[in-house]
Amino acid sequence: MWCFVVVNDDAMRTEWRIGRLLPAIVCVLAQVGAWGQGSGTRPAATQQREVPVLCYHQVRDWTAEDAKSDRVYITPIATFIAQMQLLHDSGYTTILPDALVAHLAHGAPLPARPVLITFDDATRSQYLYALPELERWGFRAAFFVMTVSMGHERFMTREQVTALARKGHAIGCHTWDHHNVTRYTATDWARQVEGPRRELEKLAGRPVQYFAYPNGLWDTAAVDRLRQYGFGAAFQLWGRMDQRAPLYTIRRVLVSGYWSREEFVEALHRAER
């Protein structure tokens, strides 16, 4: 009945910037039996698969100014190149959130070794250094965009976000300025989610169906609000999956910039168990 496996503990959830707690080996967890909320139906358990969902932030070489704790979120270019090659050589096929959600909700089939690659914040390094490696192998990914910083130094331009969508990548919402969704007022929801989603839909030229919680933090009120808005799923980082709302608490493997090849492989394998 279990789609995914949890590896680390809830202590990891406390704060995104607490680098000493990381790297966390984190996996998505979803219990099939909780899927059919409202309908009372269950997809066929035999069709459910464990899918690693990877989360990257910056892809660039470290500089002397990068704090040790921040390097967790900065994957050196050569490391990223090696990780993408490893995925390719190991027979992985990238999928997009549409396919993962269809699989989780309805048991839709997936390729032999599926992996979902995601990027948070829309840093320009993702476009400059990660995108060519994705394209080298024909990979597709989901980019969760924080809209306030678009066009600023170190972040993607609006044109680059549009280009990603045209290349077949998924564009998701990551709020306006990365504030914690558990503290939003109604005004905040309009500013942080409604407006940014509309802007991203214009840039992408299609509906924006998926959301990534800033710092991975969420609560049931936020889940309810995202459901009301019609988001199909939401992604966190290392928190425990909520069995009442599995599609809105999908866990991801936060790929640490420090990881060796062996640690990356181990994290993938843990996510598939």
Ligand SMILES: [Zn+2]
């Ligand atoms: Zn973020």
